[in-house]
Amino acid sequence: MNTDYDVVIVGSGAGAAPVAWMLARAGHDVLVLEKGPWLTEQDFCKDELACCRRSAYTPDLRDEQHVIEEPDGDGWQATPTSESGWDFWNGNVVGGSSNFMSGYFYRLKPMDFRLRSEFGPIEGANVADWPITYSELEPWYTLVEQVVGISGRVVQHPFLEPRSTPDFPHPPLDENIVSRWIDDACERLGWQALPTPRAILSRPAHDRNSCSYSIYCGSYGCSTGAKSSARAALLDQAVTTGRCHIRPHARVTRLISDARGRVVSAEYADRDGNRQRVRGKIFVVACQAIETARLLLSSPGPKHPHGLGNNRGQVGRNLLFSAGGSGQGTFLYRDRTPEEAEALRRRGPFVNRGLQDGYVFETPRLGRVKGGTIDFLFRHPNPVARANPLKRDDDGRLIWGSRLKRRLQQEFTQGRYLRYEVFCDWLPTDDCFVTLDPHVKDKWGMPVARVRVGYHPHDLRVGEVLSEKAKRVLREMGARDVYGGVSGSPPANLVAGGCRFGTDPAHAVLDPDCRVFDAPNLYVSDGSFMPTGGSVPYTWTIYANAFRVGQKIVDAI
Amino acid sequence: MRKPRPDMPPAMFHHAHAAWQAHPVSRRRFLKGAGALASGLVLPWLPDGVQAADDTDEAAETVWQTIAAVQERLFPDDGNGPGARAIRASAYLQQAMRLPRFPKEEKTFLLQGPAWLNDLARQAHDADFPALSADRQEALLQRIARSQAGENWLSLLLLYIFEALLTAPVYGGNPDGIGWRWLEHDPGFPLPTAANTYDRILKK
Numbered sequence: 001m002n003t004d005y006d007v008v009i010v011g012s013g014a015g016a017a018p019v020a021w022m023l024a025r026a027g028h029d030v031l032v033l034e035k036g037p038w039l040t041e042q043d044f045c046k047d048e049l050a051c052c053r054r055s056a057y058t059p060d061l062r063d064e065q066h067v068i069e070e071p072d073g074d075g076w077q078a079t080p081t082s083e084s085g086w087d088f089w090n091g092n093v094v095g096g097s098s099n100f101m102s103g104y105f106y107r108l109k110p111m112d113f114r115l116r117s118e119f120g121p122i123e124g125a126n127v128a129d130w131p132i133t134y135s136e137l138e139p140w141y142t143l144v145e146q147v148v149g150i151s152g153r154v155v156q157h158p159f160l161e162p163r164s165t166p167d168f169p170h171p172p173l174d175e176n177i178v179s180r181w182i183d184d185a186c187e188r189l190g191w192q193a194l195p196t197p198r199a200i201l202s203r204p205a206h207d208r209n210s211c212s213y214s215i216y217c218g219s220y221g222c223s224t225g226a227k228s229s230a231r232a233a234l235l236d237q238a239v240t241t242g243r244c245h246i247r248p249h250a251r252v253t254r255l256i257s258d259a260r261g262r263v264v265s266a267e268y269a270d271r272d273g274n275r276q277r278v279r280g281k282i283f284v285v286a287c288q289a290i291e292t293a294r295l296l297l298s299s300p301g302p303k304h305p306h307g308l309g310n311n312r313g314q315v316g317r318n319l320l321f322s323a324g325g326s327g328q329g330t331f332l333y334r335d336r337t338p339e340e341a342e343a344l345r346r347r348g349p350f351v352n353r354g355l356q357d358g359y360v361f362e363t364p365r366l367g368r369v370k371g372g373t374i375d376f377l378f379r380h381p382n383p384v385a386r387a388n389p390l391k392r393d394d395d396g397r398l399i400w401g402s403r404l405k406r407r408l409q410q411e412f413t414q415g416r417y418l419r420y421e422v423f424c425d426w427l428p429t430d431d432c433f434v435t436l437d438p439h440v441k442d443k444w445g446m447p448v449a450r451v452r453v454g455y456h457p458h459d460l461r462v463g464e465v466l467s468e469k470a471k472r473v474l475r476e477m478g479a480r481d482v483y484g485g486v487s488g489s490p491p492a493n494l495v496a497g498g499c500r501f502g503t504d505p506a507h508a509v510l511d512p513d514c515r516v517f518d519a520p521n522l523y524v525s526d527g528s529f530m531p532t533g534g535s536v537p538y539t540w541t542i543y544a545n546a547f548r549v550g551q552k553i554v555d556a557i
Numbered sequence: 558m559r560k561p562r563p564d565m566p567p568a569m570f571h572h573a574h575a576a577w578q579a580h581p582v583s584r585r586r587f588l589k590g591a592g593a594l595a596s597g598l599v600l601p602w603l604p605d606g607v608q609a610a611d612d613t614d615e616a617a618e619t620v621w622q623t624i625a626a627v628q629e630r631l632f633p634d635d636g637n638g639p640g641a642r643a644i645r646a647s648a649y650l651q652q653a654m655r656l657p658r659f660p661k662e663e664k665t666f667l668l669q670g671p672a673w674l675n676d677l678a679r680q681a682h683d684a685d686f687p688a689l690s691a692d693r694q695e696a697l698l699q700r701i702a703r704s705q706a707g708e709n710w711l712s713l714l715l716l717y718i719f720e721a722l723l724t725a726p727v728y729g730g731n732p733d734g735i736g737w738r739w740l741e742h743d744p745g746f747p748l749p750t751a752a753n754t755y756d757r758i759l760k761k
Binding site: 047056 | 753
């Protein structure tokens with residue numbers, strides 16, 4: 001066969017890099033096509049304009065955007081994100097959004113692989129068991145700990161996942177005094193605070209530096225290499241094999257398939273906008289859930305008239321976000337002893353505490369239901385983001401002058417703000433999916449993804465119970481001004497599903513090996529495969545499954 | 558046009574590990590909520606024949622003097638921390654507007670404001686805004702804040718005052734970290750230098 005590469009991978013994030021790493025180490029020639037630039041540690045610094053206010057790591061929404069359909073009365077209201085400013089990009093650089101994650105890493109639990117069997121169907125939700133079990137993914141979760149790098153400490157608790165190793169390979173990161181306050185408060189409440197594993201190196205390893213506790217982590221690229229991004233942890237290593245080639249500024253516009261349904265080449269736009277083609281034996285798509293569905297839908301072929309893998313209309317369906325909510329409590333320095341206040345002020349150390357007591361719970365109203373995870377963290381330190389809301393009083397009126405300056409001073413210097421986040425299942429429904437927009441195109445003339453973001457009301461009912469629990473912890477700790485709530489608004493950075501794996505092509509896009517039905521040399525290795533998302537952030541599971549898929553490809557090639 | 562969407566209260570941010578907090582409510586989203594985009598961010602009360610100036614026009618000096626005077630009212634040198642002049646709010650904004658990804662419609666809107674404000678100032682007091690007493694300036698700002706567009710204009714100026722106060726000095730504001738020191742804010746490290754400002758990152 002006339003091919004340029006053994007394997008061509010579209011995307012370079014947590015779903016892509018493990019495949020590249022496995023294949024390159026197995027001696028296969030791999031090409032990674034990434035539409036963004038190849039930034040390194042030297043490019044990353046603590047710059048709120050770059051990360052957040054001018055979004056230098058994601059496309060200009062006028063060039064590339066999404067159209068979001070939100071519930072509006074009985075119907076749906078579609079708005080292009082260039083108008084709303086609601087950005088659904090999460091990091092378009094080599095290594096993808098894993099460069100900018102906070103790295104709160106959780107495994108799914110065995111029950112998350114069989115949600116339907118365990119808890120039964122829910123009206124209006126397309127809950128399905130996974131075609132694999134936890135035990136099949138467990139070795140790959142362990143590999144992620146070791147190769148990608150996770151720091152933490154295992155403690156026994158009722159919902160602890162079975163582990164093949166006793167503990168994490170890297171010890172926990174340093175913690176602020178507030179972590180102890182959480183432990184104490186939870187103990188008084190009869191709950192168990194758990195140390196949160198982080199995809200951050202607490203000591204140097206794998207030719208990477210350890211964390212420098214430089215305060216800004218989530219939304220920021222890591223300047224030391226300690227954050228276990230797909231780039232720092234895997235791609236840099238894969239490239240040193242000489243077998244893995246990374247082509248930045250290569251925006252794949254479609255995959256071209258032949259009369260047998262096999263993909264023969266990827267067409268991409270290079271930096272100058274010229275169309276190029278590259279051939280391969282095997283193709284892997286990992287562009288994050290929304291863009292993966294979009295690429296498949298944008299790639300019809302003789303055997304795939306409605307888009308690759310979409311002969312049964314399943315591509316883009318059952319998109320998942322993470323349901324839940326968040327809230328906050330205030331700890332004033334003046335409420336504490338001078339020693340405690342001094343310890344509380346220390347900026348570098350992390351909170352790294354969570355609760356999983358409510359991973360399953362029972363209430364008279366809900367019965368026995370799947371619950372979720374509560375995580376505690378300091379409020380994000382971005383100062384402009386903190387300052388800007390202070391310009392309005394409680395009635396929304398503008399404040400300026402000396403009054404505004406006093407408010408700023410109080411907000412920034414009086415204490416610290418501890419937040420919580422609730423993660424619970426975003427039930428898959430017929431109201432959450434990706435299609436191609438019929439009107440809006442990107443700068444290459446390709447239809448953009450239109451995303452309907454409906455949620456199931458069950459998600460809010462579950463989230464509310466956990467949110468109340470988190471607020472009780474904050475109050476027990478002596479926090480002031482405790483508030484919080486749940487929302488059906490999707491967090492754009494926690495996205496999965498859309499190309500379910502399963503055994504029945506009528507209801508799934510991928511087979512259990514994450515190979516596209518009807519396209520025998522095409523795999524999807526990002527979070528798109530997940531039929532249900534579990535009640536934790538997804539990244540560890542995405543890494544683990546991508547290693548598993550990488551091994552399947554090594555075996556098949 | 559879809560109905561304006563009010564800003565979500567902070568409790569409703571499921572920010573999912575920092576991202577939503579770090580990107581609180583986008584400017585455009587805010588402006589849309591405030592109804593400004595509906596009017597295309599054009600000041601409907603711009604007097605006939607008055608052109609919005611940009612920083613190369615002859616009128617630029619007046620425009621920037623007026624913006625600086627408004628900034629000084631919004632963020633005064635009142636003995637409690639630095640004022641607008643000390644954080645170089647006006648120079649910062651001029652530089653920010655030259656960099657990529659500064660929203661074009663906001664630039665136009667911000668630069669249209671002084672012509673209108675000075676027109677009001679002349680009607681009321683026969684002098685441009687910068688020449689008025691502090692009390693008269695304050696009263697005029699209170700007055701324009703009662704209109705939606707005027708409110709949006711001041712709100713945007715405040716946003717860019719916060720940027721001048723709290724972003725890295727390499728961008729032209731916050732000299733020697735004066736804003737950070739005042740608010741006891743630790744900016745972390747490494748900070749951006751001239752070699753890796755975001756406009757350079759965008760060229761990589």
